[in-house]
Amino acid sequence: MLHRRTPLALAAAALVAAAPAAAHAQSAPLRVAYVLDTLPNGLTLIVHEDHSAPIVTVNTWRHVGSGDETRGRTGFAHLFEHLMFMGSEHAVYPQFDRLLEAAGGDNNGSTNNDRTNYYEEGPANALPLMLWLEADRTGWLLPTMDSAKVDLQRDVVKNERRQGVDNQPYGLADETIAAMLYPASHPYSWPVIGSMTDLSAASLEDVKNFFRRYYAPNNTTIAVAGDVKAAEVKALVEKYFGEIPRGPAITRNDPPAFSLHADTMAVLEDRVQLPRLYYTWHTVKAWAPDDAALDLVAYLLTGAKNSRLTQTLVYDKQTASQVQAFHDSRRLDGEFDVIATARPGHALPELQTVVDAELARLASSGPTARELEQAQNAREASFLRGIERVGRKADELNGYYYQIGQPDGFQRDLDRYRAVTAADIQRVVRTYLTGPRVILSIVPEGKRDLAAKGRSTP
Amino acid sequence: MSRTAMRIVPTLALVLAAAPLAAQAPAVAPAVATQPKLGPAPRLIVPAVQKSRLANGLSIEVVPMHEVPLVQASLLVSGGARLDAARPGLATFTANMLDEGAGSRDAFQLAAEVAYLGATLNTGASWDAITVDVGAPKRTFARAMGLAADVVLRPTLAAADIKRQRDLRLASILQQRDQPGAVAGLVFNSMVFPAGHPYHAPITGDSAATASLDSALVRDFWRRASDPRRATLVVTGDVTLAEVRALAQRLFGTWKAPANPLPLAGTPAEPPRPATHIVLVNKPGAAQSVVAIGAPGVTRRSPDYPAIMLMNTILGGSFSSRLNDILREQKGYTYGAGSGFGWRPVPGPFTASAQVRTNVTDSSLAIFFQEFRRIRDSGVTATELERARAYLVLGSLGDFETTGQVASQLASLTILGLPLTTIPADLAAIQRLTAADVQRAARTYLDPGHYTVVIVGDIANIRAGIDRLGIGPVEVRDYNGKEVGS
Numbered sequence: 027m028l029h030r031r032t033p034l035a036l037a038a039a040a041l042v043a044a045a046p047a048a049a050h051a052q053s054a055p056l057r058v059a060y061v062l063d064t065l066p067n068g069l070t071l072i073v074h075e076d077h078s079a080p081i082v083t084v085n086t087w088r089h090v091g092s093g094d095e096t097r098g099r100t101g102f103a104h105l106f107e108h109l110m111f112m113g114s115e116h117a118v119y120p121q122f123d124r125l126l127e128a129a130g131g132d133n134n135g136s137t138n139n140d141r142t143n144y145y146e147e148g149p150a151n152a153l154p155l156m157l158w159l160e161a162d163r164t165g166w167l168l169p170t171m172d173s174a175k176v177d178l179q180r181d182v183v184k185n186e187r188r189q190g191v192d193n194q195p196y197g198l199a200d201e202t203i204a205a206m207l208y209p210a211s212h213p214y215s216w217p218v219i220g221s222m223t224d225l226s227a228a229s230l231e232d233v234k235n236f237f238r239r240y241y242a243p244n245n246t247t248i249a250v251a252g253d254v255k256a257a258e259v260k261a262l263v264e265k266y267f268g269e270i271p272r273g274p275a276i277t278r279n280d281p282p283a284f285s286l287h288a289d290t291m292a293v294l295e296d297r298v299q300l301p302r303l304y305y306t307w308h309t310v311k312a313w314a315p316d317d318a319a320l321d322l323v324a325y326l327l328t329g330a331k332n333s334r335l336t337q338t339l340v341y342d343k344q345t346a347s348q349v350q351a352f353h354d355s356r357r358l359d360g361e362f363d364v365i366a367t368a369r370p371g372h373a374l375p376e377l378q379t380v381v382d383a384e385l386a387r388l389a390s391s392g393p394t395a396r397e398l399e400q401a402q403n404a405r406e407a408s409f410l411r412g413i414e415r416v417g418r419k420a421d422e423l424n425g426y427y428y429q430i431g432q433p434d435g436f437q438r439d440l441d442r443y444r445a446v447t448a449a450d451i452q453r454v455v456r457t458y459l460t461g462p463r464v465i466l467s468i469v470p471e472g473k474r475d476l477a478a479k480g481r482s483t484p
Numbered sequence: 485m486s487r488t489a490m491r492i493v494p495t496l497a498l499v500l501a502a503a504p505l506a507a508q509a510p511a512v513a514p515a516v517a518t519q520p521k522l523g524p525a526p527r528l529i530v531p532a533v534q535k536s537r538l539a540n541g542l543s544i545e546v547v548p549m550h551e552v553p554l555v556q557a558s559l560l561v562s563g564g565a566r567l568d569a570a571r572p573g574l575a576t577f578t579a580n581m582l583d584e585g586a587g588s589r590d591a592f593q594l595a596a597e598v599a600y601l602g603a604t605l606n607t608g609a610s611w612d613a614i615t616v617d618v619g620a621p622k623r624t625f626a627r628a629m630g631l632a633a634d635v636v637l638r639p640t641l642a643a644a645d646i647k648r649q650r651d652l653r654l655a656s657i658l659q660q661r662d663q664p665g666a667v668a669g670l671v672f673n674s675m676v677f678p679a680g681h682p683y684h685a686p687i688t689g690d691s692a693a694t695a696s697l698d699s700a701l702v703r704d705f706w707r708r709a710s711d712p713r714r715a716t717l718v719v720t721g722d723v724t725l726a727e728v729r730a731l732a733q734r735l736f737g738t739w740k741a742p743a744n745p746l747p748l749a750g751t752p753a754e755p756p757r758p759a760t761h762i763v764l765v766n767k768p769g770a771a772q773s774v775v776a777i778g779a780p781g782v783t784r785r786s787p788d789y790p791a792i793m794l795m796n797t798i799l800g801g802s803f804s805s806r807l808n809d810i811l812r813e814q815k816g817y818t819y820g821a822g823s824g825f826g827w828r829p830v831p832g833p834f835t836a837s838a839q840v841r842t843n844v845t846d847s848s849l850a851i852f853f854q855e856f857r858r859i860r861d862s863g864v865t866a867t868e869l870e871r872a873r874a875y876l877v878l879g880s881l882g883d884f885e886t887t888g889q890v891a892s893q894l895a896s897l898t899i900l901g902l903p904l905t906t907i908p909a910d911l912a913a914i915q916r917l918t919a920a921d922v923q924r925a926a927r928t929y930l931d932p933g934h935y936t937v938v939i940v941g942d943i944a945n946i947r948a949g950i951d952r953l954g955i956g957p958v959e960v961r962d963y964n965g966k967e968v969g970s
Contacts, residue, residue: 078885080881130525130877130879130881147882150526151526152878154522155520162516165514166516182819188771188819188841192772193770266515300658337592344651403600403601404602407621415886
């Protein structure tokens with residue numbers, strides 16, 4: 027039960043080959059063995075056997091997220107996720123959580139711009155229960171759904187928003203940036219959690235329509251990973267999901283391409299002690315050719331103590347207390363963020379000068395070979411450690427299938443980072459991170475003088 | 485809402501194509517109409533731990549796991565933040581300094597080398613130990629451990645680095661004021677554990693103590709705390725005991741005990757348990773109130789640990805627990821409510837908490853106290869007991885999946901001076917305990933007449949309701965727990 031299965035051994039071999047200590051450069055490719063099936067109703071099943079521990083995870087993706095919402099109903103995809111735990115015809119509320127706990131299992135769900143995922147995990151013998159619960163709410167959710175349940179989870183979600191946004195320092199940053207970066211018609215221009223007004227407006231009728239449109243088996247993929255037999259999983263899935271009818275085909279009109287034409291600036295006052303600078307650039311979709319290089323740029327800027335912005339701002343000049351860079355690429359679009367918090371006594375323009383200079387330096391002379399290899403090795407190591415767990419592997423199988431149509435995208439994913447060159451880094455910094463951006467300052471109340479400034483010369 | 489509108493019978497063609505099972509299912513009763521019966525559950529088998537010791541006293545504990553060429557190590561030096569004495573934050577600060585330059589490398593070179601090797605190296609301190617954690621592929625593990633040995637035996641601890649990290653920590657202490665949850669925790673601990681108790685001040689220190697840190701203090705602390713006789717090297721993954729022993733001998737064999745080691749912290753005096761009282765910290769206009777309720781708890785070494793775990797799982801330790809079920813699922817007052825015991829050698833706090841909508845702060849408080857009393861007075865149902873039992877016993881199967889999880893289980897028990905077999909023994913006890921045992925645990929270890937209640941919220945909007953509840957006297961303090969009125 028303590029053992030991990032063979033493909034991961036290969037994974038670690040690939041990792042070792044990447045490190046200079048390895049004598050042989052040739053590494054075995056990372057393969058995560060799986061069985062892929064599609065039921066006549068369109069439900070996709072991915073099974074990965076891993077007999078190293080007597081546990082199983084059922085990871086279900088519904089290909090719907092806040093990116094499918096419309097203005098006036100923001101936050102609905104996530105509110106709906108909460109309602110999926112409110113009981114179904116044969117597993118009435120509150121059996122979902124109680125039966126799973128009584129079998130030693132756990133569960134959760136999450137919603138982002140592009141998808142909603144659900145997982146159940148626990149002892150391997152609980153697999154039939156997990157699939158039964160997931161099937162019942164996939165086919166038979168609406169018979170027991172009512173306004174009282176919608177109202178209750180609406181209150182819970184509003185509390186989630188209070189806890190994560192309204193009562194959090196700097197809590198309004200994300201939604202302020204999204205609204206500045208994306209055109210108002212773009213579904214990434216509003217936050218996944220939604221607005222209080224829109225949450226209040228969500229109705230039982232909305233719930234029914236959303237369920238019928240987006241929760242049909244043909245918009246659902248299930249990845250099962252763990253100490254199970256693929257044939258047994260398939261039989262159970264056919265048994266419980268086979269009778270659920272296919273839903274309407276989903277057609278999406280992706281928003282038109284856009285670009286930011288000039289720097290956009292905003293200043294928010296908040297109950298915070300220190301001012302914080304946010305730079306955001308519009309980049310590329312997930313898996314676009316420059317996606318991996320931009321991820322590595324984030325590491326080169328702030329991934330380790332010797333990364334450029336961390337070393338300069340936090341260690342050398344000591345003008346910032348924290349700095350982080352992220353590249354967040356999604357189905358429709360991507361963005362790159364640099365977030366830096368000033369040290370006491372420092373204002374945001376001091377931080378801007380350094381960030382601008384470091385980006386210019388990376389664009390003009392690129393990373394050293396050693397710097398780039400560190401970024402690649404670190405990324406690979408953290409990825410491989412992540413997929414030690416069946417829960418994470420199942421989620422990746424689902425993610426790769428959704429993004430690239432191939433569940434076992436692990437090696438392909440690793441390869442695109444290994445392929446990035448110093449010239450690629452220079453090029454993507456120049457292309458995406460030196461042009462127009464969103465500049466947000468969040469400053470202590472009454473301290474707008476600490477805020478960031480616009481570019482002095484174009 | 486009509487059921488038939490939802491239940492569209494699939495076309496015959498689809499059913500036939502799907503599977504024979506589906507075709508045989510009668511249209512009126514789908515397969516999901518019957519809840520599946522589960523086969524026998526797997527049993528947890530914890531791995532055997534292989535032990536050794538170097539001549540200088542360094543203990544070695546190894547769990548070989550050969551299927552993946554990954555290795556995880558934790559070097560634990562017992563003591564931790566309970567050694568802080570008059571300078572709260574000293575142990576965690578020293579631990580954070582260890583990898584800010586060591587051996588021949590500065591902080592940048594060290595971080596670069598660790599990442600280049602595909603490894604991780606993290607330093608930190610808990611209340612009871614300072615730890616250096618290393619994760620690496622087998623191939624680079626020895627080199628990564630070489631860096632860890634530099635960090636433990638040859639940290640640079642340069643004055644300029646200490647000043648920089650001290651100023652960063654002062655900034656982060658300042659920023660705690662922004663976070664209502666952090667403020668509630670800080671004030672709660674300062675009230676529940678009196679001055680002089682090691683848990684009174686935050687583990688990362690207060691601004692006064694932090695401002696006083698310098699290289700002499702940090703160097704002296706580490707010289708006297710880093711004692712191989714108090715250290716254990718826990719290693720899990722693709723290694724053998726002989727390999728680990730040889731590596732440890734090469735890297736840590738010269739580690740000498742300090743001439744005057746820091747005295748290990750003794751058992752602090754039992755904190756007083758005043759009658760239930762309420763402390764308000766003002767956050768004008770807050771959208772929510774952060775509520776923390778509790779008192780000093782119980783040591784992890786208590787023979788009642790299994791009964792308390794069962795009791796707390798039912799009270800507030802799982803999604804279906806009473807506190808979460810009522811405050812979130814029935815009332816919609818919060819995103820989540822729960823309770824827990826801080827399991828340490830010296831009793832940590834029992835805390836029940838939630839972040840609740842401002843205008844239901846008083847109602848939420850009433851529910852917390854109602855539930856403390858209900859589980860004491862009326863016990864638990866057979867259904868709750870069986871569910872909590874399974875949740876704990878079978879849930880443990882997922883705790884030993886990775887090398888990192890096994891290392892972390894082993895390390896946390898080693899710090900407590902308990903063997904890994906404690907886990908199956910506790911689970912066996914949990915299998916045997918009765919509802920009466922759980923109620924006895926509630927009566928013994930929940931004491932709602934002697935709780936400290938800390939609420940960070942908008943006093944103007946919550947005060948009157950709280951006063952009306954009559955739970956106990958109400959006072960107002962600032963974000964540091966300093967009294968500002970009543």
